Amino acid sequence: MSAAAVITMLIAMTVLWGGLAVAIWNINRFRGEEPGSVHRDL
Amino acid sequence: MSQELDHAEQQRGGFSSRKVFILAAIGSAVGLGNIWRFPYVAYENGGGAFILPYLIALLTAGLPFLLLDYGLGHRYRGSAPLSFRRAHRAAEGLGWWQVGICFVIAVYYAAVIAWAARYALFSFDKAWGDDPEGFLFGSYLQAGDPGIGLDFVSGVTVPLVLVWVAVLTMMVLGVQKGIGIASAIFIPILFVAFIALVVVALTLDGAATGLDALFSPDWGALTETSVWIAAYGQIFFSLSVGFGIMITYASYVGRRSDMTGSGLVVGFANSGFELLAGIGVFAALGFMATATGVGVDEVATEGLGLAFIAFPAIINEAPAGALIGILFFGSLVVAGVTSLVSVIEVVISAVRDKFEMTRTGASLAVGVPAAVISITLLGTTTGVYVLDIVDHFINRFGILLVAVASMLALAWVFRRTGLLRDHLNRDGSVQIGRTWEVLIGFVAPAALVFILVNELIDNIRVPYEDYPTWMLNTLGWGLAAAVLVLGFVAARLPWRASTPLDDPEVVAAQDERSS
Numbered sequence: 187m188s189a190a191a192v193i194t195m196l197i198a199m200t201v202l203w204g205g206l207a208v209a210i211w212n213i214n215r216f217r218g219e220e221p222g223s224v225h226r227d228l
Numbered sequence: 229m230s231q232e233l234d235h236a237e238q239q240r241g242g243f244s245s246r247k248v249f250i251l252a253a254i255g256s257a258v259g260l261g262n263i264w265r266f267p268y269v270a271y272e273n274g275g276g277a278f279i280l281p282y283l284i285a286l287l288t289a290g291l292p293f294l295l296l297d298y299g300l301g302h303r304y305r306g307s308a309p310l311s312f313r314r315a316h317r318a319a320e321g322l323g324w325w326q327v328g329i330c331f332v333i334a335v336y337y338a339a340v341i342a343w344a345a346r347y348a349l350f351s352f353d354k355a356w357g358d359d360p361e362g363f364l365f366g367s368y369l370q371a372g373d374p375g376i377g378l379d380f381v382s383g384v385t386v387p388l389v390l391v392w393v394a395v396l397t398m399m400v401l402g403v404q405k406g407i408g409i410a411s412a413i414f415i416p417i418l419f420v421a422f423i424a425l426v427v428v429a430l431t432l433d434g435a436a437t438g439l440d441a442l443f444s445p446d447w448g449a450l451t452e453t454s455v456w457i458a459a460y461g462q463i464f465f466s467l468s469v470g471f472g473i474m475i476t477y478a479s480y481v482g483r484r485s486d487m488t489g490s491g492l493v494v495g496f497a498n499s500g501f502e503l504l505a506g507i508g509v510f511a512a513l514g515f516m517a518t519a520t521g522v523g524v525d526e527v528a529t530e531g532l533g534l535a536f537i538a539f540p541a542i543i544n545e546a547p548a549g550a551l552i553g554i555l556f557f558g559s560l561v562v563a564g565v566t567s568l569v570s571v572i573e574v575v576i577s578a579v580r581d582k583f584e585m586t587r588t589g590a591s592l593a594v595g596v597p598a599a600v601i602s603i604t605l606l607g608t609t610t611g612v613y614v615l616d617i618v619d620h621f622i623n624r625f626g627i628l629l630v631a632v633a634s635m636l637a638l639a640w641v642f643r644r645t646g647l648l649r650d651h652l653n654r655d656g657s658v659q660i661g662r663t664w665e666v667l668i669g670f671v672a673p674a675a676l677v678f679i680l681v682n683e684l685i686d687n688i689r690v691p692y693e694d695y696p697t698w699m700l701n702t703l704g705w706g707l708a709a710a711v712l713v714l715g716f717v718a719a720r721l722p723w724r725a726s727t728p729l730d731d732p733e734v735v736a737a738q739d740e741r742s743s
Contacts, residue, residue: 187440187443188444190276190445191276191439191442191443191444191445192443193276194276194277194444195439195442195507197276197279198503201283202283202500202502202503205496205499206493206496206500209489209493209497210493212489212658213250213489213657216489216657
């Protein structure tokens with residue numbers, strides 16, 4: 187692989203997978219209210 | 229909340245937690261397009277340089293549109309028609325238009341899953357032999373001349389029936405026990421299976437050649453309009469936004485959930501999976517190019533050609549080919565099923581809300597006709613042509629058109645974006661500012677209108693794939709127009725007197741003040 191291809195691949199991985207990791211960290215840090223009970227599906 | 233609204237919510241069902249909702253939304257967003265469309269689109273549009281327009285499209289159109297859908301469904305607590313109706317009396321038709329589009333998509337999407345399931349079994353003995361293309365159209369699909377026939381192909385019909393039985397079982401089980409549990413099981417399996425596929429693909433000779441072809445940046449491509457259109461188109465189609473799915477799913481989440489944080493996870497999980505798919509697919513294509521002594525450009529392809537012609541050829545040549553086949557086609561099946569479930573739920577949810585039907589009744593009332601039409605039209609020797617035309621037109625002049633129309637209507641006609649922004653910010657971990665409204669009101673619609681107009685001109689100028697005119701006029705243009713008209717006709721039907729049509733948040737606030 188060329189150096190340019192390796193660098194763009196690493197940038198893509200960092201941005202997209204890093205973005206996912208940050209997004210998951212964010213929602214774990216911020217605990218919103220969960221439903222008190224599972225609604226029945228009638 | 230008023231007893232009436234509370235009762236309605238209890239009846240509709242819901243996800244047990246935000247985590248289940250996120251998994252279900254990822255299951256919907258991650259579909260066949262992530263695996264067989266993104267890698268080729270990136271390769272054809274600048275390679276490594278494509279990441280820049282792709283990321284800009286994600287941030288300026290994909291995520292803002294996703295949050296618009298979340299805001300609408302979460303605030304108004306209903307299926308697409310009910311949510312639009314609660315947003316404004318005149319908006320309901322947009323919701324039914326989306327429902328019609330989802331019904332059409334479900335009918336043909338199931339067939340591709342059935343093919344993938346059959347090909348997973350074919351992988352064991354490489355049933356396609358040395359000619360995967362001839363096998364696909366000849367021995368397997370037995371494709372005749374374009375038209376609509378009733379010569380059933382058992383190899384397609386049997387797995388298609390099984391797909392519908394499995395999907396309808398999930399739908400009858402309900403939001404949490406069906407969709408929620410299926411997502412919680414299938415999505416981790418999908419990610420693990422695909423990671424295993426990528427690892428195997430990366431060990432093949434020539435994998436680096438494929439990755440070099442995918443990631444070598446062509447910075448000059450960024451000056452071409454077509455590359456930016458491709459980026460916005462890819463983001464739009466892969467996120468499952470604009471046609472009711474995310475509205476419906478968001479209505480099943482707890483009222484005080486963090487929707488903006490959830491949206492970021494879903495958006496980046498979808499794009500992260502696309503990148504993974506790109507690596508896996510191009511590592512395999514690099515192997516194929518090396519093994520046959522040709523350039524990657526000669527083997528690179530997308531869609532049905534990638535899945536059912538290129539991959540069987542790769543499986544023929546690769547060590548552990550059967551394993552690659554099972555992982556690849558198994559991933560297609562799982563990604564497809566979790567997306568199909570979300571598409572058909574848009575219809576079931578709407579029928580339940582409008583006619584106050586039970587979960588089982590609505591699932592069967594929607595699912596059985598969909599399955600019968602699907603098997604009748606797609607399980608035959610002409611099924612592949614029906615699928616190709618319907619998919620082409622409903623994506624462009626169904627999904628794209630309704631997305632633009634609903635976004636512009638909410639922003640400019642009914643002026644609900646400010647209200648939805650406040651709603652998302654109330655419990656959101658990430659606060660969205662007025663920029664979001666600008667993106668929803670100007671940037672995202674402008675990009676989508678540009679794509680739509682280009683598609684319209686192209687399809688008027690050159691008839692799609694030289695199919696007979698009558699097929700294009702009925703299954704293409706006609707069907708896209710029919711779902712629009714029927715959508716606004718359906719909106720004329722009255723709601724049951726017991727269905728609350730007021731804004732649930734306003735009702736809840738009034739209740740809190742009076743108690």
